[in-house]
Each structure stands twice: as C-alpha cells, then as structure tokens.
Amino acid sequence: MKIIIVLLSLLTIPNLYGQEQRFQGQPPVSAVSTDSKPVQKQWKGQFRFPDQDIIFSNEFDGARLNGIVQNNDSTYTVLVTSENTPINTSSWYAFKVWGKRPKTIDVWLTYQSNNKHRYYPKLSYDGVNWTALDSLQYEEIGRGDKEFGPGSLPEKVKLRLEVGPDTLWVAGQELENSTRVNAWMDSISQKKFVTKSIIGKSREGRNLNLLSIGNTASKNMIMIISRQHPPEVTGYLSMKSFVETLAENTKVAKNFRKEFAIYVIPLMNPDGVDNGFWRHNTGGIDLNRDWANFNQPETTAVKEFMEGLVEKTQGKFYFGIDFHSTWDDIYYTVDPKLYGNMPNLISTWLDRLKKRIKGYDPNIKPNGDLVPTTVSRNYFFVEHGAEALVFEVGDNTPRKFLKEKATIGANELMWIMLERINSKP
Ligand SMILES: [Zn+2]
Structure with missing residues (x-):
C-alpha cells in the first residue's frame, strides 16, 4: 500500500482562532518545590525483530521510545513513558524504524497510565524535513469529547507505516534537538551584529547558549527565551521567526538594533530536549516553576546573566517574552493595570497584532498574581520591570501562520518600542 503524505502546512487539524470555542487557558500556576528529583532516562539502543527484519531505534538526541512488543507479523505496540511523575500530558515520542524489504506495519503508540496521545505523528527520511502522517494511515481509540486539554485526547493511536531500507523517522513534532538549535544559532550568528556565547551549563553539562543581537552597549534591553518544555516545538519555531525578524535588514530592525540590546536563549532545557523528556530537566523539575527559588542550574544561569547585565550596564529590561506551546494560541500577560x-x-502590541492580521482575535489571559515569581514571566516583570508575557502557540497551529504571526509581531513590537524610547524625555 502506498502511503500518501501531505505537507504539514496542509494539515487539516483546524486552526481554532476565530471560532466560537476558545481555549480557556491553564489554571493558575501554584508554587511547588523545585528541589531535584530522580528522572528515568530511556534505555538506548535497537529493538530488533529478526523474523520480520524490522528494527526500531532510539539512538539519537530527542528520541523517546521506552519499549516495544511484537503483536503479530505486522503489528507492534510501543510504550512511551515520561521522565518522572506527576507530569502533565505532553506525551512525547520519537523513534526510527527500518527493515530489509519494503513492508507495511502497524504501530500502536501507548503511554503510561493516565497519559494520552497528544502530538499528531510526523514522518521524515532525514530527521530535518517533516510531513504529517496521512490521516488515512492514522486511527484513534478512546478519544475524549472535550474541546481542549487531556479530555480531548485519544487513549492510544495506530499508525500505519511503510518501512524499508531507508530509515523512517517518526516523531510527535519536528525534531528540533540541541544539534539543530545550535546549527540555527551558528547560522544566525554569521551576521556581524549577532554573537553566540555560553552563559552556563545544564545539569548534564550541555551548554546554555545565548545570542546577543544589536547594540550590546545599550542600556535598553530585551529578553527572549524558549523551550523550557521539550516538546513545545511550535513555540520554538515561533521564537525563531521572531528573532530572525529582529535580525533582518529592514529599516525598523536596523533602528531597533541601534537602540536596543536583544538577548535570546533559544534552548532553556537542552537536557530535557535531547533526552526526549516530556516536560522536566534532568533535575526532574519543571523549569518554569523555578523562577522564585532557583534550585536548577538552567534558571539560575539566566537569573545571574540578567542581574549581572543590569549591574554592568546600569540599564533596564523593557520587555521579556517566553515562548511555549499548548492546546491553542494564547497570550498569558501581566495585568495591564x-x-x-x-x-x-x-496591550498596545497585541492590539496592533489584531489589526494587522485579518480576522485575528488574540486570546489574552492577563494575570496580576505575580508573587512568588515561580514562572519566567513573573520574574521578568517583578524583578526587572520588564513588560512580560508567555507567548503560547498551539500544538497544531499551521507552521505558515505561526511564522506570519511571529514576523508581524516582531515588526510591530519594534515600531512601538522605538516610538516609546524616542519619545522619552
Ligand atoms: Zn510550556
């Protein structure tokens, strides 16, 4: 049987903006202990089924595949587990599969108890270019009837895959692991006004890389971070387009880079990303609950970096943004009062964004409960006075639209911030 592959941009999962049903946002964040806990790393290797000449593998950064059983000649059940519990439903999976001869196989994706299937499968033959699995090759069991959240998800799914000598990659989202993120950082830092440096190490010793863009002698600073949560690839892709727009050759971007120093940490949780964790770092902690206590090296490095910079330049952070992904596009802002x-x-920025994108009505959830700071947005605002928000992109937001929104968003932000800084007394 021939597999039909559709482009990701044609993915028929509806984009929900503009429709009546809206994601109501996550419940308020409560402070939790961020003392390190153990994590379970996956056993790495090949899962071989010699009678059928089929091999599965998790031997690459970003994989998550914990066990497989063969049900019959052409059916396999995969088990994917999280790094520890409790954890939210971010059931991340990624594996490679190949065989000597072309063959059609069915693969059931299953998860530990209480976790459901979240990410629509994507396929690749090079680990770089991804297409969504054809919906005809995809079957769900036990789908919930809710519009958003875990209650909307199926218990397990069956993927029909065409395997053969060419390695097929299967993943919940595009595989943006630390190697890929580094390659992007290296390429953008070819520009003379972009510098890549290291501000610290993760718990497992991976570099925490920083991009410094624009006038780094300026006292006017902005902070951009992404990927505290490993599977939140759409947030990362949005951040990428946002930063690329700030680094463009346009008049507004050139002016902005004269006035502002832009600091970017594209990969806050490299250990989690490369280990295929669902949410936590190697300390077993949700990094976006550690911005009050700073028990983890990744959050501590950013705090020390930002505070060191303020001390050195006597400048201010005017803006802070943290890119994430969730059920639908949403903006968690600070109460505009x-x-x-x-x-x-x-609020001015999101108004402009609404005007610039036809038919777009941003889903905005302001919050004034900022202490203890707990999450990055609160830390940026409370400790630095930076106007701050969490920019959440839907898991299934069409990639073309998320880029468009980030590009327009970056341009509008630059206009507004330049107006404000130039009109200062
Ligand atoms: Zn997140």
Whole structure:
C-alpha cells in the first residue's frame, strides 16, 4: 500500500482562532518545590525483530521510545513513558524504524497510565524535513469529547507505516534537538551584529547558549527565551521567526538594533530536549516553576546573566517574552493595570497584532498574581520591570501562520518600542 503524505502546512487539524470555542487557558500556576528529583532516562539502543527484519531505534538526541512488543507479523505496540511523575500530558515520542524489504506495519503508540496521545505523528527520511502522517494511515481509540486539554485526547493511536531500507523517522513534532538549535544559532550568528556565547551549563553539562543581537552597549534591553518544555516545538519555531525578524535588514530592525540590546536563549532545557523528556530537566523539575527559588542550574544561569547585565550596564529590561506551546494560541500577560518599565507596551502590541492580521482575535489571559515569581514571566516583570508575557502557540497551529504571526509581531513590537524610547524625555 502506498502511503500518501501531505505537507504539514496542509494539515487539516483546524486552526481554532476565530471560532466560537476558545481555549480557556491553564489554571493558575501554584508554587511547588523545585528541589531535584530522580528522572528515568530511556534505555538506548535497537529493538530488533529478526523474523520480520524490522528494527526500531532510539539512538539519537530527542528520541523517546521506552519499549516495544511484537503483536503479530505486522503489528507492534510501543510504550512511551515520561521522565518522572506527576507530569502533565505532553506525551512525547520519537523513534526510527527500518527493515530489509519494503513492508507495511502497524504501530500502536501507548503511554503510561493516565497519559494520552497528544502530538499528531510526523514522518521524515532525514530527521530535518517533516510531513504529517496521512490521516488515512492514522486511527484513534478512546478519544475524549472535550474541546481542549487531556479530555480531548485519544487513549492510544495506530499508525500505519511503510518501512524499508531507508530509515523512517517518526516523531510527535519536528525534531528540533540541541544539534539543530545550535546549527540555527551558528547560522544566525554569521551576521556581524549577532554573537553566540555560553552563559552556563545544564545539569548534564550541555551548554546554555545565548545570542546577543544589536547594540550590546545599550542600556535598553530585551529578553527572549524558549523551550523550557521539550516538546513545545511550535513555540520554538515561533521564537525563531521572531528573532530572525529582529535580525533582518529592514529599516525598523536596523533602528531597533541601534537602540536596543536583544538577548535570546533559544534552548532553556537542552537536557530535557535531547533526552526526549516530556516536560522536566534532568533535575526532574519543571523549569518554569523555578523562577522564585532557583534550585536548577538552567534558571539560575539566566537569573545571574540578567542581574549581572543590569549591574554592568546600569540599564533596564523593557520587555521579556517566553515562548511555549499548548492546546491553542494564547497570550498569558501581566495585568495591564500593573506598570513596568514601559507601561501598556504589551496591550498596545497585541492590539496592533489584531489589526494587522485579518480576522485575528488574540486570546489574552492577563494575570496580576505575580508573587512568588515561580514562572519566567513573573520574574521578568517583578524583578526587572520588564513588560512580560508567555507567548503560547498551539500544538497544531499551521507552521505558515505561526511564522506570519511571529514576523508581524516582531515588526510591530519594534515600531512601538522605538516610538516609546524616542519619545522619552
Ligand atoms: Zn510550556
């Protein structure tokens, strides 16, 4: 049987903006202990089924595949587990599969108890270019009837795969592991006004890389981070387009880079990303709960970096953004009644975004409960006065739209911030 592959941009999962049902956002964040806990790393190797000449593998960074059983000649059940519990439903999977001869196989994806299938399967033959699995090759069992959240997800799914001598990669989202992120950082730092450096190490010793863009002698600073949560690839892709727009050759970007120093940490949790973790770092902790206690090296490195910079330059952070992914596009902002270093920057910005994208009505959830700081947004705002938000992109937001939104968003932000900084007394 021939597999039909459709382009990701044609994925028929509906984009929900503009429709009546809206994602109501996550419940308020509560402070939790961020003392390190054990994590379970996966056994790495090949899962061989010699009678059928089929081999599965998790021998690459970003994989998550914990066990397989063969059900019959052409059916396999895969088990995917999280690094520890409790954990939210971010059931991340990625594996490679190949065989001597072309063959059609069925693969059931299953997860530990109480976890469901979340990410629509993508296929690749090089680990770089991905296409969504044809919906005819995809079957769900036990789908919940909710519109969003775990209650909307199926218990398990069956993928029909065409395997053969060419290695087939299967993953929940595009595989943006630390090697890929580094390659992007290296390529953008070819520009003379972009520098890549290291601000610290992760718990497993991976570099925490920083991009410094624009006028790094400026006292006007902005902070951009992404990928505290490993499977949140759409947030990462959005961040990439956002940063690329700030580094473009346009008039507004050139002016912006004269006035502002832009600091970017594209990969906050390299250990989690490369180990295929669902949410935590190697300390077993959700990094986005550690911005009050700073028990983990990844969050501590950013805190020390930002505070060191303020001390050195005597400058200010005016804006802070943290890119994530969730069930649908949503913006978690700070209550606009609370003033930071550039009051109403974010509400003005989101208004402009709404005007610029036809038919777009941003889903905005302001919050004024910021202490203890716990999450990055609160830390940026409370400790630095940076106008801050969490920019969440839907898991299934079409890639073309998420890029468009990030590009327009970056351009509008630069206009507004330049107006504000130039009109300062
Ligand atoms: Zn997240």
